[in-house]
Amino acid sequence: MSTTTARPLLGCIADDFTGATDLANMLVRGGMRTVQSIGIPSSEVAAGLDADAIVIALKSRTIPVAEAVEQSLAALAWLREQGCEQIFFKYCSTFDSTGGGNIGQVSEALLAALGGDFTLACPAFPENGRTIFRGHLFVQDQLLSESGMQHHPLTPMTDANLVRVLQSQTHLNVGLLRYDTIAQGAEKVRGRIAELRAEGVGMAIADALSDQDLYTLGTACADLPLLTGGSGLALGLPENFRRAGKLRDLDASKLPAVAGGEVVLAGSASIATNGQVSAWLEAGRPALRIDPLALAAGEPVVAQALAFAKNNEQTVLIYATSAPDEVKAVQQQLGVERAGTLVENALGEIAQGLRQSGVRRFVIAGGETSGAVVQALGVQLLQIGAQIDPGVPATVSSTDEPLALALKSGNFGGRDFFSKALKQLAQTGGAQ
Incomplete structure (x- = not known):
């Protein structure tokens, strides 16, 4: 049974504009009425919000680390004021980073602000050919570092090992949640997360070879205060809220007419x-x-x-x-x-x-x-x-x-x- 509340359930922070739209698209496909804000909304704009999910688009992917962290924490504070129950930090499915960050540093700061001790990092998007196997990111059949992304003018990606890339950007210990655990279902994933926590791991790269893996991860992580990843990881999140009776029954993709x-x-x-x-x-x-x-x-x-x-x-x-x-x-x-x-x-x-x-x-x-x-x-x-x-x-x-x-x-x-x-x-x- 769905409710009629307009209070947002999921609060999202994206490190660029198209990434925010990509994530919002995924949530709409799952039945969540979603709005995307360009930066933190003004009080006038916020007053009229009617959505299940809010995605705040920042332009923080390639700016200095301190600025990216500051902007992301400000977005987090605003989303928490709106009553969002879970936070999602969205970055590119090719894990775009400068030599110095910012994925790890922003994730670490958000996790600390939420009082959490563990989160996942999963940029996989199998529908667009981005998969992760044993911690290595593939674009179609090529390793990330051989996919053309090594030539990106702003964020050249020369290492496909995401555990290694993420570890270079955070003080937290980075682990790996492997595909063979994920294939055994949500309960096994929850058990492995408990083991990683006990081992002192604060962030874990999650393998994902198919959409089913992403649904499994979404289900297993319903209670985590923070998730980080590409838009694919959001596939399983709407169903968590639906099972809890919190989603409204409506056409989430309906738009008004625009001519010109x-x-x-x-x-x-x-x-x-x-x-x-x-x-x-x-x-x-x-x-x-x-x-x-x-x-x-x-x-x-x-x-x-x-x-x-x-x-x-x-x-x-x-x-x-x-x-x-x-x-x-x-x-x-x-x-x-x-x-x-x-x-x-x-x-x-x-x-x-x-x-x-x-x-x-x-x-x-x-x-x-x-x-x-x-x-x-x-x-x-x-x-x-x-x-x-x-x-x-x-x-x-x-x-x-x-x-x-x-x-x-x-x-x-x-x-x-x-x-x-x-x-x-x-x-x-x-x-x-």
């Missing part, structure tokens, strides 16, 4: 996004590439992009996506941080200009890009709708003039994602 113009903005340099840009170009659809060197030289790139969009009757793609060697060449000239900031700021300004010209539906590729664009558009809260591709749902903003957005992690989606997302946003918005 549309655009695709891409800033990610990932292999998946490169493929999606190539598919768009191969189809002969209009596209304009943003050159970071032109931005650095002070050329009117934003004005040129806005004119390009205005003068095209078709939906346009505006992109800064490049192959890894091109990205490195630009970074050598401009520096990693400056190159990324120039592109993000430009795409944010372009989004603002497009909105002023009547664009209301945005498909955005890349976590950093998505963060820059939603901030530029003044979006504070997103209602999460149906899935477009694994890990990427349609969303609608709570702004006075609602916007329909698809916020895609760089590594997610098939080659046809852009056209598929545009079609779903148009259907969501009732603008066939």
